[in-house]
Amino acid sequence: MWMRVVGAVAVLVSAFVHLYLWVEVFRGQPVVGPAFLLNVAAGVVIAALLLLWRSSWVPGFLTAGFGVCTLGSFVVAATVGLFGVHEHWRGWAVWTAAGAEVVAIVAGVLVMLAALPARSDRQVQDGPAVRGAHLH
Numbered sequence: 338m339w340m341r342v343v344g345a346v347a348v349l350v351s352a353f354v355h356l357y358l359w360v361e362v363f364r365g366q367p368v369v370g371p372a373f374l375l376n377v378a379a380g381v382v383i384a385a386l387l388l389l390w391r392s393s394w395v396p397g398f399l400t401a402g403f404g405v406c407t408l409g410s411f412v413v414a415a416t417v418g419l420f421g422v423h424e425h426w427r428g429w430a431v432w433t434a435a436g437a438e439v440v441a442i443v444a445g446v447l448v449m450l451a452a453l454p455a456r457s458d459r460q461v462q463d464g465p466a467v468r469g470a471h472l473h
Contacts, residue, residue, distance in 0.1 A: 344444030352380025394452035401445025
């Protein structure tokens, strides 16, 4: 459960940094501005799913995907530009969001792995025989 909390905090930190940046910088940008608001909404929803939907790998997948997409978009904006925005690796907001997104990726992957069904050594050894048992 603690990794789900870490992931939820990470996506919320990223979401709130994006909300701050939308208010201060990107409100007037025609494509990037709405994308920042979508990031905020997605972060809040994903954090809630991580904490409330414990029996599935889906929230972990969404958390990792959120981190990959958000960090990937920033890398594109910082290298070749994204919809007219050319960013730089400067400022507290950039580093805070990037750090939170890396944490979200790691936490999301760990949540997914933890949600996979456990297999014992006996299940692995007896796997083919058990799977073919319905054919007899």
